[in-house]
Amino acid sequence: MTDPGADRPDPRSPDLHQRPAPEETRGIALFCHGGSVASIEPPRERALSVVRMRGVEQAVHRSTAHRGIATALLRYRVAGWNGEAADAFHDVRWAVDRLRTQHGTDVPIVLVGHSMGGRAALRAGGEPSVTAVCALAPWTPPGEPVMHLAGQTVAILHGLGDRWVPPRLSAEFAVRARRASARVARFTIPGGHGMVRRSARWHRFVTDVVLAGTGLEPMPEAIATALRRPSPEGLAVPL
Numbered sequence: 246m247t248d249p250g251a252d253r254p255d256p257r258s259p260d261l262h263q264r265p266a267p268e269e270t271r272g273i274a275l276f277c278h279g280g281s282v283a284s285i286e287p288p289r290e291r292a293l294s295v296v297r298m299r300g301v302e303q304a305v306h307r308s309t310a311h312r313g314i315a316t317a318l319l320r321y322r323v324a325g326w327n328g329e330a331a332d333a334f335h336d337v338r339w340a341v342d343r344l345r346t347q348h349g350t351d352v353p354i355v356l357v358g359h360s361m362g363g364r365a366a367l368r369a370g371g372e373p374s375v376t377a378v379c380a381l382a383p384w385t386p387p388g389e390p391v392m393h394l395a396g397q398t399v400a401i402l403h404g405l406g407d408r409w410v411p412p413r414l415s416a417e418f419a420v421r422a423r424r425a426s427a428r429v430a431r432f433t434i435p436g437g438h439g440m441v442r443r444s445a446r447w448h449r450f451v452t453d454v455v456l457a458g459t460g461l462e463p464m465p466e467a468i469a470t471a472l473r474r475p476s477p478e479g480l481a482v483p484l
């Protein structure tokens with residue numbers, strides 16, 4: 246089998262579409278869309294994974310910009326994870342570094358990722374200035390690293406009917422991350438991978454994590470309680 250990370254062409258630069266806060270920037274939410282297992286083609290503008298994450302980003306910006314939250318939607322160089330190359334992860338690191346340069350190292354950053362973007366966000370959860378990770382139906386294969394998340398706040402939401410990324414993957418990841426001393430809460434919701442069914446609940450969940458992760462609001466009681474509850478009770482909470 247050909248290594249999907251081999252013989253790749255010179256990558257283009259990632260793209261970071263930013264929506265500023267109208268006044269002082271008090272926190273940043275970085276949105277990371279999904280992708281595919283292997284592809285060296287750039288993400289398509291109208292790919293469902295990009296369109297859906299743009300919708301989440303816009304919803305969060307509408308409800309938090311007046312509080313000082315700036316949002317940024319990352320478009321990767323290539324659409325695939327590509328094995329050990331982990332292209333999306335490196336693009337998220339690039340985006341975090343760029344946001345730190347633009348806004349200063351004291352501005353908290355919350356990573357929000359869906360599917361492959363959830364994997365990339367979780368992998369980058371230990372980066373400087375990152376104060377929380379919100380992972381939506383994350384693709385977390387067995388053996389995905391967790392030790393770097395020690396002390397980090399991680400909130401996961403996964404659809405029970407997800408046929409693309411089985412919910413058991415994020416459940417197994419959450420258990421291992423807790424064992425590595427991460428502060429993890431995991432919730433389940435009816436529906437599939439696309440976050441279309443009950444979309445308002447997905448948007449509200451992300452908004453709550455962003456406001457709490459940036460320190461602008463206390464963590465909602467449901468999430469705070471799940472963070473305190475032992476495994477497995479705190480890792481399979483119906484939303």
